[in-house]
Amino acid sequence: MKRIPRSFFNRSALDVAPDLLGRLLVGPDGQSMARIVETEAYMQDDPAFHAWGIVDPPTGLVRPSGRGYALFAPPGTSYVYLCYGVHWLLNVVTEPEGRAGCVLIRAAEPTAGLDRMFTRRPSARTERDLCSGPGKLTQAFGISGEHHQIDLCGPSGRPSMHFADDGQTPTEIPSVSSRIGITRAIDRPWRFFYASNPHVSPGVPSDIAAERRRIRRNSGQSKYSG
DNA sequence: ACGAGGATGCTCT
DNA sequence: GAGCATCCTCGTG
Numbered sequence: 001m002k003r004i005p006r007s008f009f010n011r012s013a014l015d016v017a018p019d020l021l022g023r024l025l026v027g028p029d030g031q032s033m034a035r036i037v038e039t040e041a042y043m044q045d046d047p048a049f050h051a052w053g054i055v056d057p058p059t060g061l062v063r064p065s066g067r068g069y070a071l072f073a074p075p076g077t078s079y080v081y082l083c084y085g086v087h088w089l090l091n092v093v094t095e096p097e098g099r100a101g102c103v104l105i106r107a108a109e110p111t112a113g114l115d116r117m118f119t120r121r122p123s124a125r126t127e128r129d130l131c132s133g134p135g136k137l138t139q140a141f142g143i144s145g146e147h148h149q150i151d152l153c154g155p156s157g158r159p160s161m162h163f164a165d166d167g168q169t170p171t172e173i174p175s176v177s178s179r180i181g182i183t184r185a186i187d188r189p190w191r192f193f194y195a196s197n198p199h200v201s202p203g204v205p206s207d208i209a210a211e212r213r214r215i216r217r218n219s220g221q222s223k224y225s226g
Numbered sequence: 227a228c229g230a231g232g233a234t235g236c237t238c239t
Numbered sequence: 240g241a242g243c244a245t246c247c248t249c250g251t252g
Contacts, residue, residue: 086235238240
C-alpha cells in the first residue's frame with residue numbers, strides 16, 4: 001500500500017484520469033477507503049473547466065482572481081468546490097507547474113470504513129448508494145471545503161487524505177464517454193469508467209442527455225403542430 | 227422505470 | 240440575475 005507520488009499527477013489530466021481507475025482514495029480520517037471506478041478530465045483549453053478564460057491570451061498571464069486560480073496549484077493539490085450550493089466535489093490538480101488541469105473523482109467502490117460512510121450518508125440504503133456519484137462520494141468520506149487546496153502527496157504518517165496503490169492490477173479496460181452534467185464542451189470524450197462496475201454513477205453523458213432532450217422537445221412540439 | 231422540481235450558495239468567458 | 244462538474248423526493252406508468 002503506497003501513497004501515489006506527486007510525479008503521478010505531474011502529467012496531462014487526460015493521462016491521469018484513466019490511470020486513477022483502480023487506485024484507492026483514502027479519506028481525511030485515514031480509514032475510509034474506496035477503489036476509484038469513474039473519473040473525468042478537465043483541461044486548460046476547455047470551456048467546462050473552472051479556470052477556462054483566466055489566461056490572458058496575448059501576455060499568457062493568469063488573472064489571480066476567481067475560483068479557477070486554485071487550479072494552477074502544484075500537481076497533487078486538492079480542488080474542492082461547492083456544486084449547486086449543495087454538494088462538495090473533489091478534484092485533484094494535475095499538469096506541470098504553469099499549466100492547469102484537474103481530474104474529478106466521480107465514483108468509487110467502498111473497501112474500508114463502510115460503517116462510517118453509512119453514518120455520514122443517512123440516505124444511503126445499500127453499499128452502492130455510498131460513493132456512486134461525486135457528491136455522494138464526498139459526503140461518504142466527510143470531504144468538504146476545509147479539504148480544499150490541501151497537499152494529497154504529503155509524507156505518510158498522520159492521517160490525511162491521499163491516493164494509494166495497493167498493487168492490485170486493474171481487471172478492466174477503462175471505458176470512455178463524454179462528461180456528465182455539463183453544458184459546454186459536451187462532445188469531448190473525457191470521462192473514464194469501469195463499465196461493468198455497479199458503483200459507477202447513474203448519470204447520463206452530456207452529449208447523450210442533450211440528444212434525448214432534443215428528441216423529447218421535437219415530439220412534444222409535434223403534438224401541437226397539427 | 228422515469229420524469230419533474232426543489233434545495234441552496236457561489237461565480238461571473 | 241443567470242447559470243451551474245448534483246442528489247433526493249415525490250408523482251405517474
